[in-house]
Amino acid sequence: MRWLRKLLSGKAKNEAAELANDRLDISQREAIERRLPLERSLEDNLDAIRTVVGPSKDLMIRQLKVGQGQIGTAVLHLEGLSDSSLVENIIRTLGLGTFQTPVGSASKRDIFDEFKQRLLQSSEGREVNTLDEVWDGLVNGNSAVIFDGTPKALICATQGFKTRAIEEPSAETVIRGPREGFIESISTNIALLRRRIKSPNLWVESFILGHLTRTDVAIAYIKGLASEELVQEVRQRVSRIQIDGIIESGDIENFIEDNPFAVSPLVFRTERVDRAVSMLLEGRVCIVTDGTPFVLVVPMSLPMLLQAPDDYYEKLPIGAFLRVLRHVAFTSSILLPGTYVAVLEFHQELLPTQLLLRITAAKEGVPFPVVSEVFMMELLFELLREAGIRLPRAIGPAVTIVGALVLGEAAIRAGLVSAPVVIIVALTAIASFTVPTFSFGIAARLTRFIFIILGGTFGLFGVQFGILVLVLLLASLRSFGYPFLSPMAPLVVRDLKDLYCRAWRWYMDTRPLLEGAREPVRQAKGQMPRPGIEKEETEKPGRGIGGKWRRRR
Amino acid sequence: MAAEKIANRQLLFMLFMMRTTVVVATLPVLTTGAAAQDAWASAMITLVATLVIVLVIGSLGVRFPDLTVVEYSQKLLGRFVGAAVSLGFLWLFLHIAATDVRIYAEVLDAGFLPQTPLAFMAATMVATSALAVYLGIETIGRAADALVGFFSLFVIMNLVVGLKSFDPRNLQPVLARGVRPVLSGAVTPTAIAAQFLSLSMLIPTTVAPRKAAASAALAVALSGLVLIVSAVVVVGVLGPNLGSNSIFPLLKVARSTVLTRFLERLEAPGMVAWGFGLFIDVSVFLYSGARGLSQLLGLEDYRVLVAPMAVIWVILAIHAYQDMFEVLRLFKPNVIFPYITLVVLIPYALLWGAYVIRALLGKPPRCAGRR
Numbered sequence: 001m002r003w004l005r006k007l008l009s010g011k012a013k014n015e016a017a018e019l020a021n022d023r024l025d026i027s028q029r030e031a032i033e034r035r036l037p038l039e040r041s042l043e044d045n046l047d048a049i050r051t052v053v054g055p056s057k058d059l060m061i062r063q064l065k066v067g068q069g070q071i072g073t074a075v076l077h078l079e080g081l082s083d084s085s086l087v088e089n090i091i092r093t094l095g096l097g098t099f100q101t102p103v104g105s106a107s108k109r110d111i112f113d114e115f116k117q118r119l120l121q122s123s124e125g126r127e128v129n130t131l132d133e134v135w136d137g138l139v140n141g142n143s144a145v146i147f148d149g150t151p152k153a154l155i156c157a158t159q160g161f162k163t164r165a166i167e168e169p170s171a172e173t174v175i176r177g178p179r180e181g182f183i184e185s186i187s188t189n190i191a192l193l194r195r196r197i198k199s200p201n202l203w204v205e206s207f208i209l210g211h212l213t214r215t216d217v218a219i220a221y222i223k224g225l226a227s228e229e230l231v232q233e234v235r236q237r238v239s240r241i242q243i244d245g246i247i248e249s250g251d252i253e254n255f256i257e258d259n260p261f262a263v264s265p266l267v268f269r270t271e272r273v274d275r276a277v278s279m280l281l282e283g284r285v286c287i288v289t290d291g292t293p294f295v296l297v298v299p300m301s302l303p304m305l306l307q308a309p310d311d312y313y314e315k316l317p318i319g320a321f322l323r324v325l326r327h328v329a330f331t332s333s334i335l336l337p338g339t340y341v342a343v344l345e346f347h348q349e350l351l352p353t354q355l356l357l358r359i360t361a362a363k364e365g366v367p368f369p370v371v372s373e374v375f376m377m378e379l380l381f382e383l384l385r386e387a388g389i390r391l392p393r394a395i396g397p398a399v400t401i402v403g404a405l406v407l408g409e410a411a412i413r414a415g416l417v418s419a420p421v422v423i424i425v426a427l428t429a430i431a432s433f434t435v436p437t438f439s440f441g442i443a444a445r446l447t448r449f450i451f452i453i454l455g456g457t458f459g460l461f462g463v464q465f466g467i468l469v470l471v472l473l474l475a476s477l478r479s480f481g482y483p484f485l486s487p488m489a490p491l492v493v494r495d496l497k498d499l500y501c502r503a504w505r506w507y508m509d510t511r512p513l514l515e516g517a518r519e520p521v522r523q524a525k526g527q528m529p530r531p532g533i534e535k536e537e538t539e540k541p542g543r544g545i546g547g548k549w550r551r552r553r
Numbered sequence: 554m555a556a557e558k559i560a561n562r563q564l565l566f567m568l569f570m571m572r573t574t575v576v577v578a579t580l581p582v583l584t585t586g587a588a589a590q591d592a593w594a595s596a597m598i599t600l601v602a603t604l605v606i607v608l609v610i611g612s613l614g615v616r617f618p619d620l621t622v623v624e625y626s627q628k629l630l631g632r633f634v635g636a637a638v639s640l641g642f643l644w645l646f647l648h649i650a651a652t653d654v655r656i657y658a659e660v661l662d663a664g665f666l667p668q669t670p671l672a673f674m675a676a677t678m679v680a681t682s683a684l685a686v687y688l689g690i691e692t693i694g695r696a697a698d699a700l701v702g703f704f705s706l707f708v709i710m711n712l713v714v715g716l717k718s719f720d721p722r723n724l725q726p727v728l729a730r731g732v733r734p735v736l737s738g739a740v741t742p743t744a745i746a747a748q749f750l751s752l753s754m755l756i757p758t759t760v761a762p763r764k765a766a767a768s769a770a771l772a773v774a775l776s777g778l779v780l781i782v783s784a785v786v787v788v789g790v791l792g793p794n795l796g797s798n799s800i801f802p803l804l805k806v807a808r809s810t811v812l813t814r815f816l817e818r819l820e821a822p823g824m825v826a827w828g829f830g831l832f833i834d835v836s837v838f839l840y841s842g843a844r845g846l847s848q849l850l851g852l853e854d855y856r857v858l859v860a861p862m863a864v865i866w867v868i869l870a871i872h873a874y875q876d877m878f879e880v881l882r883l884f885k886p887n888v889i890f891p892y893i894t895l896v897v898l899i900p901y902a903l904l905w906g907a908y909v910i911r912a913l914l915g916k917p918p919r920c921a922g923r924r
Contacts, residue, residue, distance in 0.1 A: 347665060350821055460821065461661055461674065464828045468681050468696075475695035476688040489698035490560060 016048035030211060036131040042072045042148035048131055049076070059138070062087075066094050071111060072148035076134070081141040083160025090143055090156055093119055112150040119145065125156040139214070163188060169271035169293065171438055176313045181271045186216045186290035193220055193286070196277045201225075204288075207238055209252070213245035216290040217252065225283045225519055233480055234285050234298060249289040249296050256287075256298075258478050263443045266479045268300035274309055283516040299482035299515060302474065303499050306330055308436040311502055320501040326434050327500055333432035334444050334470075337374050338451030338463050340424050344370045346459030363418040371456030373417045377425040378449065380407065385429075482514050504528070558760050563694035565768040566701040567837055568752065572603075572776035574830030575745055576783055577708060577803050577823060578656055590724050592784035595738035600777030602743040607752065607773050609901055611766030613908065614753045618762035622753035623845040626900075629907040636849060638900040642750055643845045645896050647862075649748050650838035651869040652880060654678050657831050658870070659877045660801055665824070675870040678828075682835040683863040686843060687856055690758050693836045700829045707826035708779060712786050715806040719789040740886040742780070744893040748834075749773070754841035839863065 015032050018024070024032070033052055039045050046061060053059050062075040073094060077087050094115065119125060125142075128134055134144045134153050141159030166188070169181030182189045190204055203223045209215050219234050237256040246252060249269060257266040270276055271293045276286050279297045287296040306326050311319040348356055366373065384403035388396045408426075411417045428448065435441040447470065454462035477484035487495035492513045497503040506527040510520050617625040622642060627635030658674040666674070685693050728735070749769065756765045787802040790809070807820040840855075843862055847855035874880045883889060 347821075458669070458677075459666055460824075461666055461669075461677075461828075464825055465677055465681055468829070468832050469684065471699050472681070472685050472688065472692060472696050475699055476692040483695060485695060485699055489695035491562065491698040491701075 016044075016051050019051045026212075033135075034132055038129055038131060038134070038146070038151045038153055040149055040151050042074060042146055045131070045146050045153075046074055049134070052131065052135070060087075062091060064091065064094065066111075066115070066147075074146050075143055076138060076146070077143040077158060078138050078141070081139065081161045082143055082158040083141075086156075086158035086160060087143050090119060090145065090158070094145070112147050112152060115145070115147065116154055119154055119156055125154055128153050128155055136214070166192070172270065172272050172275075172309075172436065174272075174308070174310045174313070177309045178272075178274050180273045182273060182276075182288075182293040182295055184291050184293060186218060186288055189288050189293075189295065190218060190220065192273045193276065193280070193288075196273060197222070197280060202280070205235065209238070209241055210243050210245040213247070215246040217246065218288045219285055220280065220288060221285040222280055222283070225281075225516070226285050227283065227515075227518055230283075230299065230480060231285060234287065238287065246289060246291075248292045249287065249294045252287060252289060253296060258480065262473070262477055263446055264302070264474070264477070264484070265305075265437070265439050265443065266300060266477060266484065268297040268304055268437075269294045269439075270297060271295070272309060278309075278312075279304075281522075282511050283518065299478075299480040301479065301482065301484055301486050301512075302488070305437045305440040306435065307498070307502075312505070316502070316504055324501050326436075329431035329434040330444060333428050333435070333441070334447050335451060335463065335467075336428050336431070337378060337424055337448055338455035338466070339460070340421075340455075341370050341374050341452055342455030342459045342463050345456060350460075359418070359420050362420050365415045366418050367416070369456075370421070371452065373421045374425065374452055375449075375456075377408075377411075377417055377421055378428075378452065381425055381429050382445065486514055487512070557689050557691045557758060559690055559694035559755070559758055561759050561761050561764055561768045563697055564752075564755055564759050564765060565772045566697040567694065567755070567833055568749065568769055568772035569775050570697060570701060570704055570830045571748055571751075571834040571837060572746075572772065573704070573708060573779050574827060574834050575653070575742075575748070576776060576780045577711070577827050577830065578653075578660070578801065590726070590788055591728055591730075591735050592738065592788050593724075593781055594728065594735045595742070596777070596781040596784040598736065598739040599742040599746075599780060600774070602739060603746040603749075603773050603777060604770060606743070606746045607749045607769050608766060609905070610749055610753050611756070611769045613901070613904060614756040615763050615766050616908070617757075619757050621757055621845060621848060622750070623848045626904060629904055629911070634903070638903065639845060639849055641896045641900060642753075643842055643849070645747060645750060646838045646842040646845070647866065647869065648873075649745075650835050650842075651866055651873060652883065653831055653834055654866070654870040655874055655880055656877075657827065659880070660804070660824075660827075663877075664804070664820070672867065672871050676867045678831065678835060679839070679863050679866045679870070681832060682839050683859050685832070685836040686840045686859050690755075690840055693833070693840065696836075697833050700833065704826050704829045707822040707829075711803060711807050711820075711823040711826065712779075712782055715786045715790045718809070719786065720792075721789060723789050723792045724785070737886055740890050741884050744886075744889045745884075746773075747893050747897045748838075750897060751837050751841040754845055755837070835866075839866065 016036055019029060019032060036048060036052070039048070046063075049059070049061075058079045058081075060077050060079050064073050064075070065071065066073050075087065075091055075094070116125075116127065128137065128144075129152055134146075134155070137144055137153075137155035141161050142155045143158045145154040145156060163185040164183050166180055166183055168179040172181075180192065182192060193204075194202060199222070201223045202220060204218050204220045207217045207219070209217050217238060219231070219238060221231055234256075238252065241252065241255045243251070243255075253265075253267045253269070254260070259266060268279070270279075276295050276297060280286060284297050284299065287298070289296070306323070308322070308326070311323050313319075314322070343350055344359065351359070363370075368376070380403070384400055387403070388400045391399055404426075408422050412419050412422060432441045432445055432448075435444065451463060451466050454466045456462075458465070471489075475483075475485050475489050483490055486492060487499060494510060495512050497508055498512075502508070506523075506529070509523050509525050509527075510516070511522050513520070516522070613625075614622065617628075620628070623635075623639040626638045629635065630638060654675045655671075657678065658671045661674050662669065662671055685696060752765070752769050756762050759765045759768075783803055787806055790806045791802060804820045804823050807823045839859065839862065843855040843858040846858055846862070847853075852858070874883075883892075
C-alpha cells in the first residue's frame with residue numbers, strides 16, 4: 001500500500017513541478033492545478049504552493065513547530081485580504097497546544113484532529129483536501145493551516161479586507177428615503193438585505209462565475225414568495241454562464257437577458273437597498289455580484305423603470321403627481337422632437353396660426369430644414385452629455401455650461417438654428433433626465449432619433465407608425481418569461497394602482513398579479529386611517545393579517 | 554411550440570377596436586346616406602342586427618372550442634364543401650382588410666400627405682401588421698391592451714369636440730320619411746359586420762373559448778354605442794345633407810370645430826385613433842387569413858405565409874379600386890348585401906344546418922383537439 005501511495009504522490013509532485021514550465025498556457029495550468037492534492041509532507045505542500053503562486057509577494061507563509069517541537073506547521077494567508085490580528089490569534093493557539101500534546105504517543109492524524117478542535121473553538125473553519133481549495137480559502141481572506149504528515153489543511157476564517165464605506169448611491173438619489181447604497185463587497189450587500197428583511201425565508205444561493213476571476217455571485221429571494229419556476233430559471237441561466245471573468249453585473253445581464261437585441265434593458269439594476277428590498281417583497285429575485293454595487297433584479301417590467309423610491313415615501317398627492325409628470329416627460333422625451341419635425345415639415349395647418357407665425361419668423365434665414373436642425377442639436381446635446389460624464393468632476397460642469405449656453409446661444413445668433421428648436425431639444429433633454437433609471441433614459445433617447453427621422457420623412461404618419469412598431473416590439477418583449485409591458489399589456493386592472501399614479505399604501509394590499517402570484521395578498525384590507533378605529537377594534541377583533549398587531553395596541 | 558393564448562379581455566378589445574375603427578372612418582356617411590337625419594335609428598337597428606350576426610358566428614364557434622372555422626367546416630360539411638366555404642371566408646378577410654387599408658391610405662393622401670403615393674402608405678400599414686402577425690397573436694393581444702386606452706380616449710375626444718357646434722334641430726324631423734330608408738341605411742353597416750368572421754378564427758386561441766361569444770357580444774354592444782353617438786354627432790354638427798355628402802364625416806366634424814382660438818383643427822387625434830384601430834384590424838385579418846390558409850394547406854406554422862400574403866394584400870389594396878368612389882360603390886346596399894349573403898350568410902346557414910341535422914341524428918361531431 002505504502003509504495004503505491006508513494007508512487008502516486010511522486011507523480012503528483014512531478015505535476016506540481018511541471019508548473020514551473022513557462023510554456024504552459026493558462027488552460028493547461030488550470031487543468032494541472034485542479035488535480036493537485038495535498039501531500040503528507042509539509043515541505044512538498046509548500047513547494048507546490050510556491051510553484052503555483054510564483055513570485056507573488058503577498059502570500060505569507062509562517063512556519064513553526066508544534067507538538068514540543070516535533071511537527072512542522074505552516075500558517076498561510078494573503079496580506080491585505082486577511083486581518084493580521086486574527087492570524088496572530090491562530091498562531092497563538094497553535095503555540096499553546098504544544099505543551100499538552102505528548103510526543104510519540106499519538107499518531108500525526110490525532111494531532112491534526114486535536115488542533116482542528118482547538119482552532120475551531122476560536123474561529124470558524126473547515127477541512128480541505130486539495131491545493132485548489134486551500135487557494136480558494138486564501139483568496140477569500142482566510143488562513144490555511146497545514147501540518148506535516150497530514151494530507152489535509154484547515155481553513156480558518158480571518159477575513160479582513162478593506163471595502164468602501166456604505167454611502168448614498170450617486171446615480172439614484174432621493175429627497176426622502178434611506179441613504180444606504182450597495183457597495184462592492186457581496187457579503188456586505190447581502191448583509192444589507194438581511195438587515196432589512198429579517199425573516200429567515202430570505203434565501204441566498206451562491207455561485208462562483210468566471211474561471212479566472214472566480215467571482216462570487218448570489219441570488220436572493222424570499223422562499224415561498226418568489227415563484228419556484230422563476231428561481232429555477234434564474235438559477236439555470238446564471239449557472240449556465242461559462243466565462244473567464246465577471247467584472248460587473250452588466251456581464252451577467254448580457255448572458256441572462258431574454259432578448260439581446262432590445263434597446264430597453266430587460267433586467268432591472270439598482271444601487272439602492274430599499275428598492276431591492278421592495279422588489280424582493282413583490283416576489284422578484286435579486287442577483288448580487290461581488291465587485292459591483294449594482295444589484296440585478298428580475299423579472300423587470302416597464303413601469304418599474306419609471307418608479308422612483310420617493311413616490312412611495314412622500315405623501316400621496318405629491319408622489320402621484322410626480323409619477324404622472326414622469327410618465328408624461330418620458331413619453332415626450334421620445335416623441336417631442338419627432339412630432340415637432342413632422343408638424344413643421346408636413347402639417348403646418350395643425351398649428352394655430354399665431355404660433356405658426358412666431359415659429360416661421362424665428363426660422364427666418366436658417367439655412368437648414370427642420371430635420372437637420374433638430375438632428376444637429378440633439379447630437380450636440382448627446383455629445384455634451386457624454387463629455388460631461390467622462391471629464392474629471394472638476395471641469396465637467398464647466399464644459400456642460402460652455403456647451404449648453406455658449407454654443408446654443410451662438411448657434412442662434414449665427415442663424416444656424418432657430419430658437420424654438422433649441423427650446424425643444426432642451427426640453428426633451430430635461431424630460432429624459434426625469435427617468436429614474438439612467439440607462440432607460442438613454443434607450444429613450446436612442447429611440448428619439450428614429451422618431452426624428454420618421455417624422456422628417458413621413459410626417460405624423462411616420463411618427464404614428466413608429467409608435468405602433470414600438471408598442472408592438474415592447475409588447476413582444478419578456479423578462480424571464482414575464483411580459484415586459486405588464487400591467488399595461490397584458491392589462492391587469494388590479495395593478496394599475498401603481499402604474500401612472502400610485503395609490504395609498506394602505507390601499508395597495510395586493511402584490512403584482514404575475515410576479516406575486518404565490519401570495520397575492522400583501523396586507524390586511526381596510527386599513528384606511530380613520531377616527532374611532534380603537535372602538536371598532538373591540539367589535540371586530542383580529543381581522544385579517546394585521547389583526548395580531550392591532551390588537552396589541 | 555406552445556399554443557399561443559389570448560385573454561378574452563384582449564379578444565374584446567380587438568373586436569371593439571376593429572368595429573369602432575370602421576365607425577370612425579366611414580360608417581356615419583353610409584348610415585346617413587339613405588336615412589339622413591334618422592341615422593341614429595339606423596345605427597340602433599345595425600346594433601341589433603350585428604349582435605345577431607355575432608351570435609350566429611360566435612355560438613357555433615364555442616361549440617368547437619379548439620377548432621377554427623376552417624377546421625370545423627370541413628368536419629360539418631365534408632372536405633370539399635368545407636374547404637370551399639373556408640376559401641370564401643379567407644377571401645373575405647383579404648378583401649375587407651384590403652378595402653380598409655385603401656380607405657385609410659386615401660384619407661391620408663387627401664388630407665395629410667398629398668404627395669406620397671398610396672402604395673407607400675398601404676405598404677407601411679400592412680408591413681407593420683405583418684410584423685405583428687409574425688410576432689404572434691399574443692403580441693397582437695398585448696398591443697391591443699396597450700392601445701385600447703388611447704384609442705378610446707381619442708375617439709371620445711373626437712366626439713366631444715364636436716358637441717360645441719352641435720345643433721339638435723338638425724335631427725328633426727324624426728322618422729319623417731318612414732321606416733324604409735332607416736332600414737336600408739342599416740344594411741351596409743350590418744353587412745360590414747362580416748368582419749366579425751375573424752371571431753371564428755380567434756375563438757380557439759382564447760383562454761376561455763366558451764365565453765368568447767359573450768366577449769364578442771360585449772364588444773359589439775360597445776362599438777354599437779359609439780356608432781349611435783357618432784351618428785347623432787355627425788348629423789347634429791354637419792346637418793343631414795353635408796353629413797351624407799362628405800366621405801369621412803367624423804373627421805370632418807373634428808376639422809370643422811374650433812374650440813378656442815388656440816385649439817382648432819383637431820382631427821389629428823381622430824386620425825391617430827383610426828391608425829391604431831386599423832393596425833389591430835389589419836393584424837387580426839392577416840393573422841386569421843394566414844392561420845386559416847395554413848390549416849387549409851395543412852402547414853405546421855402560419856408564419857411562412859405572412860410575407861407573401863402581405864404582398865398580395867398591398868397589391869389588392871391598390872389595384873382593386875380605381876378611386877375612392879369605387880370603394881364607396883362597394884358599400885352601396887344593393888352591392889354589398891348580395892355579396893355578404895353569398896360569402897357569409899349562406900355558408901353559415903349550411904354550417905348551422907349541418908350541425909343541427911347531425912345533432913338531431915344523434916352523432917354530433919366530436920371535437921378533435923385537446924380537452
